[in-house]
Amino acid sequence: MGASVGFIGVGTMGGPMARNLLRAGHRVRVFDLDSRLVAGLEKDGAEVAANAAAAASEADCVITMLPRGEHVESALFGDQGAATAMREGTLYIDMSTILPSHCERFAHRLRAAGVCVVDAPVGRSSQHAIDGKLLIMVGGEAGDVDRARAFLEPLGDTIVHCGPTGAGQKMKLVNNYMSIALNALTAEALVMAESAGLDPEQARSVMLGTVAGQGHMGTTYPAKVLKGDLTPGFMVDLAHKDMGLALAMAGELDAPAWLGAVAHQTYGLARRHGRGAEDWTAVYAALRETAMGDER
Amino acid sequence: MGASVGFIGVGTMGGPMARNLLRAGHRVRVFDLDSRLVAGLEKDGAEVAANAAAAASEADCVITMLPRGEHVESALFGDQGAATAMREGTLYIDMSTILPSHCERFAHRLRAAGVCVVDAPVGRSSQHAIDGKLLIMVGGEAGDVDRARAFLEPLGDTIVHCGPTGAGQKMKLVNNYMSIALNALTAEALVMAESAGLDPEQARSVMLGTVAGQGHMGTTYPAKVLKGDLTPGFMVDLAHKDMGLALAMAGELDAPAWLGAVAHQTYGLARRHGRGAEDWTAVYAALRETAMGDER
Amino acid sequence: MGASVGFIGVGTMGGPMARNLLRAGHRVRVFDLDSRLVAGLEKDGAEVAANAAAAASEADCVITMLPRGEHVESALFGDQGAATAMREGTLYIDMSTILPSHCERFAHRLRAAGVCVVDAPVGRSSQHAIDGKLLIMVGGEAGDVDRARAFLEPLGDTIVHCGPTGAGQKMKLVNNYMSIALNALTAEALVMAESAGLDPEQARSVMLGTVAGQGHMGTTYPAKVLKGDLTPGFMVDLAHKDMGLALAMAGELDAPAWLGAVAHQTYGLARRHGRGAEDWTAVYAALRETAMGDER
Amino acid sequence: MGASVGFIGVGTMGGPMARNLLRAGHRVRVFDLDSRLVAGLEKDGAEVAANAAAAASEADCVITMLPRGEHVESALFGDQGAATAMREGTLYIDMSTILPSHCERFAHRLRAAGVCVVDAPVGRSSQHAIDGKLLIMVGGEAGDVDRARAFLEPLGDTIVHCGPTGAGQKMKLVNNYMSIALNALTAEALVMAESAGLDPEQARSVMLGTVAGQGHMGTTYPAKVLKGDLTPGFMVDLAHKDMGLALAMAGELDAPAWLGAVAHQTYGLARRHGRGAEDWTAVYAALRETAMGDER
């Protein structure tokens, strides 16, 4: 009943994912450059392939879960690469996090041979891979994405179709852009609290009660800029002033404030766009203008 | 029953705050450079003072709610400033957002005359001022802060004593540092989504399901670095790699990514501190080291 | 013969400057909060004043050379401040580096009393102060600036009249903005060379042969953007690409590259302004547009 | 007499370079994906090759001058790539600007076949390519670099051997890092001058008289930090203060100051390293410590 899956790259993420496919009743043939990892999966019921082409051969679906674009390129198009074994109609799903432009390039080459290509990078952590509770962001044509669901559902609890080929990667990178930078910003705020002689635990608890800790995406943005209301709840000019004070304090304390220093400049940009007296969420409107060139 | 309060600065925030004090049964004498604002309050039951000294004269408690440190300095120590009218034991509460070092300087001068000084800047918006639901961050000696509660409770629903004089300002600035920079970062992420051809509304909804939208303070930090566990859920090195990909994508799209570009450097710093294979929350530990000089 | 000068603030810079005024034949009355410094100048022929007002009293010209705006404010307008002793027609020269907006505020108050105000902050180092070879950037009305020359010429070898009151401070801050940030950038480049295993001395010598070491102001700018020629000698797009490569290399090496990361974003902005195929000096044109709003 | 050279990539830079090799008496066989460019060179005496392998076949020396690493990879290792035609002892010189790590990877593959590999990216502009006056930064083994000189000397007037394979690319990227970021900084300073109401031409001329315009590499660095003298000519703490003032002014003017905002943080770092009272060139020492981990 289950389909036949070739799974290439069974490291931290790929290993538990392959196990979840086995558990869901698929026949899984695995390949990894590290043979010990492959041996571990054999015990759990996987077949072992000697190379990527062998893993892909006769598979209904081929999945790659590899570190970077170079690895995907080599697993697909290198010596005994999977591309040589994929037939017209084979479903190929790349779940690695790679550049969208690389993803599009690989898809282009594979489609020439009739392969159906879907990108489906994942969010969350290795524990979520084990638990089959990944967030999966998918790019590809609707029909291909539908076929892919049978293989993605055992792996994640949230599957989001984001658009054509590459759109999964783009969503993944946007999400990671935000979470990774936010981590650096969070670190600055807590270190600044401690440098100021505050109790960082109290600071964290204060911030968890404000947008500082709760974020803007579910609070100020839907309440203001996203519904087109820029009457000031808190003004761009006041935010610009307060960030100036915070940076002056950080300067006196020698607390690192790299992201805030740059964010201060973003408010300057919003002021140059004539948005000083608008709600602080107008920063989004101003930045959008610089990027999209709609208005000025 | 109520006490006698001198209230200086009845603009966007101070006006509704003075009204809430009247409503709570205090006698309030107000002063503002803008006489129309004062007239409005007179109708609501406030007495009108001709200058800051007159507002402060014979008051149990003097409150200032002014734009910047310069304004506070002039309302206190300028011609007919409030300082001339405050007596031994008068309680002075500055609720403006100003530099902690200015706050400490003003407190120093007032204490020489026996005045009890508390700083109590506020968080949230003007609507919260109207509703008496401000977040109030307080600095000062315990006894003074206790006396201040009678005047703060009508104004806010969360009153946090953060430490000695200036600590209220420090907490306020740390909180604003975080929320103001986070706004700029949020704008970048949503603009990047749109530049990438994604639906920004879908991107927002995806991020609301991850730490990108929910923040680290209530999620990854308590689960990892704050309890001393740096075994990787998601590795610094992977975050560094993914931010590199996101920046490369942003570069191809010409999407603005100022904060992320700087955050990428912060991960470089964590790697230099030997934390590449640790959990990404180790960025906090690394930044703390550079600021506190504990180790490394 | 010489005029009578009140000199307030005789520290690292002010001390040697007062000596040069004595040497030029002026009668100099000095005041400093640090009495040892004053004593040293007494031996060299200065008169000693007990406070700022006494130094200013009966002087043709009063000069301040103090650390920050707060100090200038207190020396002028504090207890026994110089302002009380200056008469209609007294020439006041502030040579401290302070905020232009503070400078304008002080000038406004002094002019009300008929004082002639000039700002004349200095560039270069303490050795140049000793040698009378400072760079002096002057703001004020032409007549006042002309009167000031008699007092400035013994102190510096380059005296530049930059515009009305505050213009000297503005020029000073722009100059320092550039030199101070350039120092941080220079440090990054040399550290990156060493992190890459290059000989930093060889790297410095290579860069001294290119605009990297020689700067753009006297080379590419006059050759291209400043004469309106944006045909590409080196294209914005190529510079954007090369900075991307340099940042990728820095990422692999874990070399700090904060300024470059941000500069990369500036090229993104130039590309968004449609200037990708223009000469790299078009970055100036693009930035000018965002600041001046001329065009887009 | 002349040697036989295969030249791949005859665009803006490669075209004039190939002409200079012809002029120096070499036999040059060229290939480019754009056949019109090849036709132009044929008139000037070059032989035309149908693909990269044909250009490389029987050549003493093969040169590539292509946009990016991907193009070099495909010209070498793609279908009918040059690698198939290079023999034991063929000298291969890549003059494109690419990532050092890519350069090292390609060299590794070619060396396995006995090819002698040199990287020799160039500095300066297309006009210098025409004039044979490029700056050429070379990486490779001494013997190979010596062989390469015969082919490089017609192309440039400065040839610097920087170290082993990849070192030429590294030097090139460090040099470009500096010059490209410096362009963005220069733009900020001149725009700030204009925003402040100064004459930007006067500002440029003032800065050309200071390290702002002349750079630190040939002035303050050799005079101070590079000879181990950190006694302050101009103190880190003062530079930190002055940058704070410049940023405050920029904030009031809404002038963009992204690089300065970040540079201010670098001075904070130097202060955290205990270097506040040292010469401002100590910023280099502090940054070096964070990167090299020598000291703290």
Ligand SMILES: NC(=O)c1ccc[n+]([C@@H]2O[C@H](COP(=O)([O-])OP(=O)(O)OC[C@H]3O[C@@H](n4cnc5c(N)ncnc54)[C@H](O)[C@@H]3O)[C@@H](O)[C@H]2O)c1
């Ligand atoms: N680890 C996480 O928390 C996490 C979370 C979300 C997304 N991701 C992404 O998932 C992808 C995989 O990450 P990971 O943590 O599992 O990495 P990993 O390094 O643990 O595993 C990758 C595996 O790929 C194998 N491999 C490399 N090249 C190969 C080739 N050519 N052929 C066959 N096998 C090859 C390696 O031997 C290794 O076992 C990455 O793109 C990563 O960014 C990881």
Ligand SMILES: NC(=O)c1ccc[n+]([C@@H]2O[C@H](COP(=O)([O-])OP(=O)(O)OC[C@H]3O[C@@H](n4cnc5c(N)ncnc54)[C@H](O)[C@@H]3O)[C@@H](O)[C@H]2O)c1
């Ligand atoms: N507005 C907000 O959303 C908000 C939120 C949190 C904190 N704050 C902080 O609260 C403070 C006040 O902000 P606001 O929005 O009410 O400002 P505002 O400008 O609306 O009101 C300030 C008032 O002070 C008066 N004033 C100035 N100098 C004076 C003097 N010397 N004597 C008497 N009156 C004087 C002005 O006439 C004005 O009416 C600021 O520090 C601000 O940062 C504001």
Ligand SMILES: NC(=O)c1ccc[n+]([C@@H]2O[C@H](COP(=O)([O-])OP(=O)(O)OC[C@H]3O[C@@H](n4cnc5c(N)ncnc54)[C@H](O)[C@@H]3O)[C@@H](O)[C@H]2O)c1
């Ligand atoms: N040191 C340099 O290399 C340099 C170069 C260019 C410009 N500057 C600028 O020159 C100014 C002075 O710098 P410096 O290095 O001479 O500082 P400094 O600290 O060596 O000297 C300042 C002097 O002012 C005195 N002072 C402070 N407040 C006073 C008051 N109210 N009344 C009387 N005296 C008072 C102090 O006692 C001290 O002696 C600063 O604004 C600085 O930015 C310095």
Ligand SMILES: NC(=O)c1ccc[n+]([C@@H]2O[C@H](COP(=O)([O-])OP(=O)(O)OC[C@H]3O[C@@H](n4cnc5c(N)ncnc54)[C@H](O)[C@@H]3O)[C@@H](O)[C@H]2O)c1
């Ligand atoms: N232009 C400058 O001012 C300058 C200055 C210094 C360094 N560089 C560097 O020199 C290199 C070349 O730059 P350019 O300005 O000459 O670029 P260009 O785009 O003008 O020329 C590149 C040529 O390579 C050809 N090409 C691409 N892929 C090919 C392939 N696989 N086989 C054969 N030909 C191929 C293209 O058709 C094109 O003619 C780049 O790495 C650039 O960074 C340029």
